[in-house]
Amino acid sequence: xxxxxxxxxxxxxxxxxxxxxxxxxxxxxxxxxxxxxxxxxxxxxxxxxxxxxxxxxxxxxxxxxxxxxxxxxxxxxxxxxxxxxxxxxxxxxxxxxxxxxxxxxxxxxxxxxxxxxxxxx
Amino acid sequence: xxxxxxxxxxxxxxxxxxxxxxxxxxxxxxxxxxxxxxxxxxxxxxxxxxxxxxxxxxxxxxxxxxxxxxxxxxxxxxxxxxxxxxxxxxxxxxxxxxxxxxxxxxxxxxxxxxxxxxxxxxxxxxxxxxxxxxxxxxxxxxxxxxxxxxxxxxxxxxxxxxxxxxxxxxxxxxxxxxxxxxxxxxxxxxxxxxxxxxxxxxxxxxxxxxxxxxxxxxxxxxxxxxxxxxxxxxxxxxxxxxxxxxxxxxxxxxxxxxxxxxxxxxxxxxxxxxxxxxxxxxxxxxxxxxxxxxxxxxxxxxxxxxxxxxxxxxxxxxxxxxxxxxxxxxxxxxxxxxxxxxxxxxxxxxxxxxxxxxxx
Amino acid sequence: xxxxxxxxxxxxxxxxxxxxxxxxxxxxxxxxxxxxxxxxxxxxxxxxxxxxxxxxxxxxxxxxxxxxxxxxxxxxxxxxxxxxxxxxxxxxxxxxxxxxxxxxxxxxxxxxxxxxxxxxxxxxxxxxxxxxxxxxxxxxxxxxxxxxxxxxxxxxxxxxxxxxxxxxxxxxxxxxxxxx
Numbered sequence: 001x002x003x004x005x006x007x008x009x010x011x012x013x014x015x016x017x018x019x020x021x022x023x024x025x026x027x028x029x030x031x032x033x034x035x036x037x038x039x040x041x042x043x044x045x046x047x048x049x050x051x052x053x054x055x056x057x058x059x060x061x062x063x064x065x066x067x068x069x070x071x072x073x074x075x076x077x078x079x080x081x082x083x084x085x086x087x088x089x090x091x092x093x094x095x096x097x098x099x100x101x102x103x104x105x106x107x108x109x110x111x112x113x114x115x116x117x118x119x120x121x
Numbered sequence: 122x123x124x125x126x127x128x129x130x131x132x133x134x135x136x137x138x139x140x141x142x143x144x145x146x147x148x149x150x151x152x153x154x155x156x157x158x159x160x161x162x163x164x165x166x167x168x169x170x171x172x173x174x175x176x177x178x179x180x181x182x183x184x185x186x187x188x189x190x191x192x193x194x195x196x197x198x199x200x201x202x203x204x205x206x207x208x209x210x211x212x213x214x215x216x217x218x219x220x221x222x223x224x225x226x227x228x229x230x231x232x233x234x235x236x237x238x239x240x241x242x243x244x245x246x247x248x249x250x251x252x253x254x255x256x257x258x259x260x261x262x263x264x265x266x267x268x269x270x271x272x273x274x275x276x277x278x279x280x281x282x283x284x285x286x287x288x289x290x291x292x293x294x295x296x297x298x299x300x301x302x303x304x305x306x307x308x309x310x311x312x313x314x315x316x317x318x319x320x321x322x323x324x325x326x327x328x329x330x331x332x333x334x335x336x337x338x339x340x341x342x343x344x345x346x347x348x349x350x351x352x353x354x355x356x357x358x359x360x361x362x363x364x365x366x367x368x369x370x371x372x373x374x375x376x377x378x379x380x381x382x383x384x385x386x387x388x389x390x391x392x393x394x395x396x397x398x399x400x401x402x403x404x405x406x407x408x409x410x411x412x413x414x415x416x417x418x419x420x421x422x423x424x425x426x427x428x429x430x431x432x433x434x435x436x437x438x439x440x441x442x443x444x445x446x447x448x449x450x451x452x453x454x455x456x457x458x459x460x461x462x463x464x465x466x467x468x469x470x471x472x473x474x475x476x477x478x479x480x481x
Numbered sequence: 482x483x484x485x486x487x488x489x490x491x492x493x494x495x496x497x498x499x500x501x502x503x504x505x506x507x508x509x510x511x512x513x514x515x516x517x518x519x520x521x522x523x524x525x526x527x528x529x530x531x532x533x534x535x536x537x538x539x540x541x542x543x544x545x546x547x548x549x550x551x552x553x554x555x556x557x558x559x560x561x562x563x564x565x566x567x568x569x570x571x572x573x574x575x576x577x578x579x580x581x582x583x584x585x586x587x588x589x590x591x592x593x594x595x596x597x598x599x600x601x602x603x604x605x606x607x608x609x610x611x612x613x614x615x616x617x618x619x620x621x622x623x624x625x626x627x628x629x630x631x632x633x634x635x636x637x638x639x640x641x642x643x644x645x646x647x648x649x650x651x652x653x654x655x656x657x658x659x660x661x
Binding site for chain 2: 489490491492493494495497498499501502504505506508509522525526529530533534536537540541542543544546551554555587588589590
Binding site for chain 1: 490493494496497498500501504505508521522524525528529532536539550551552555601602603607608633634635636637638640648649650651652653655
């Protein structure tokens with residue numbers, strides 16, 4: 001024989017290909033369970049309760065102001081902005097229309113990942 | 122030269138070049154078309170091994186659907202829809218509150234939600250809670266899967282168990298309990314339930330000839346109280362009880378509505394709900410209100426306006442006068458107001474509750 | 482007739498089959514399913530429950546018609562408790578802490594939750610911390626940094642808190658939650 005007969009090597013190569021395919025499939029199965037974890041991370045990351053809480057607080061400030069007058073409700077804007085920036089790493093700003101009591105309230109919230117803007121009448 | 126088709130034709134010619142008696146090394150190629158046993162055996166063993174492996178591996182992927190990986194996400198989403206969303210019906214349905222919809226229009230409900238409104242999440246209404254857990258209206262599991270669980274196109278059949286515990290035993294619940302050993306997605310939410318008003322009790326001694334009760338909707342829909350602390354006569358049950366002297370005779374009960382000029386006129390075609398007294402049910406008048414054995418010295422007259430009784434013919438600015446007429450005329454008529462004054466009924470409160478959702 | 486040739490394809494076939502079966506065996510034996518009981522999902526559930534309980538504590542259970550202003554008519558438990566003198570009066574401080582924990586447990590329907598709370602407020606220039614929970618009353622487990630905890634927070638509007646009287650404030654109540 002002048003050279004090695006390599007006719008049958010395609011069988012072993014097919015076996016290799018199938019083994020590698022099986023490895024890839026097993027990897028997919030293994031990684032699939034991480035999908036559940038990522039969903040929970042996404043839920044934790046979205047500031048749903050932060051935004052709802054902020055909105056609730058601003059409406060409460062507006063309600064108390066509308067009833068008893070006195071202190072300008074936009075006065076709390078500085079307080080809330082400072083606290084939110086320090087503790088929640090979020091930029092918070094609102095403005096209440098005090099000239100017209102049933103006028104518009106604007107709310108802005110931005111925590112770097114999620115941004116929320118609202119105009120409330 | 123091997124695959125040369127003319128090689129056979131040239132056989133004689135080429136064979137003429139070879140001298141007899143000499144040893145030549147030649148390539149012998151077989152064009153006969155038969156596979157050698159060696160190849161067959163090898164290939165058969167390979168194929169058998171391949172089938173074996175495929176059988177072992179096929180079970181790995183079969184149970185794998187994206188819908189079964191993340192039960193917790195579905196449970197969380199269901200919890201949010203129930204607790205923070207008021208629900209939605211199609212646009213041209215006769216009634217835009219799904220909890221009062223006639224069962225025939227059940228398919229017009231797009232989404233079920235128990236919250237009182239999107240501005241007040243975590244506060245549920247008693248009417249929605251009762252209707253949601255009532256198996257006479259919604260069939261388990263198809264209706265809930267369509268309107269709440271949303272398994273996706275083709276509606277993957279998630280199993281679920283939703284329970285609401287506000288102190289009753291056993292708690293309200295829909296669905297089978299989770300089978301043992303099954304992994305499931307779970308979420309727990311804490312909520313308030315806005316209850317309908319309690320029974321208003323008016324004490325009217327002295328046997329007047331008529332007892333009038335003013336029900337002013339503008340007083341009840343007080344804007345300070347918001348939707349969560351008020352009495353909602355258009356959507357909630359109104360219960361009124363009058364305590365009278367024993368043995369008076371009740372001759373008539375009527376409900377009049379104030380028109381634009383403030384004159385109270387009767388509403389055409391209106392049927393009053395049945396009146397109950399300590400002497401028996403009242404539509405056959407006159408009836409003697411005997412002494413109530415549970416409350417000596419007084420008799421009672423009770424009327425219950427069911428949910429949505431007022432809504433077909435009134436709105437938030439209507440005013441009503443409920444009159445109870447008695448036979449003997451010892452004293453002139455007494456007037457009372459059905460409103461938030463605390464001397465006749467407790468103010469509406471919110472009941473804390475726990476909602477749990479399990480998905481598997 | 483019987484020669485040494487002819488095992489070529491057989492050997493290749495056997496090798497291939499052995500290779501595949503071995504690979505399948507190793508894979509099936511070693512695929513480990515990560516239990517999704519990782520902290521993320523339980524954190525999400527605990528955070529949602531904590532936010533719900535705080536929201537319930539910041540909602541008045543009924544409308545108090547005897548109040549003189551809207552603030553008093555709808556004053557919630559949190560607004561009442563955080564307005565008391567939490568710094569100089571230890572008895573009030575301990576009572577508030579115990580009632581806070583009791584109410585939280587009741588609303589969340591879970592007696593095993595451990596809590597730790599702080600108040601952040603602004604004095605005009607800086608953000609200040611009102612550390613009213615330290616030291617915790619006896620038989621309340623203190624907060625150590627070793628426990629894995631979840632943070633929930635709530636804005637509370639205080640009309641005139643006794644620990645810094647004068648003007649109304651909006652403060653941030655931060656609560657750390659953990660289970661053993």
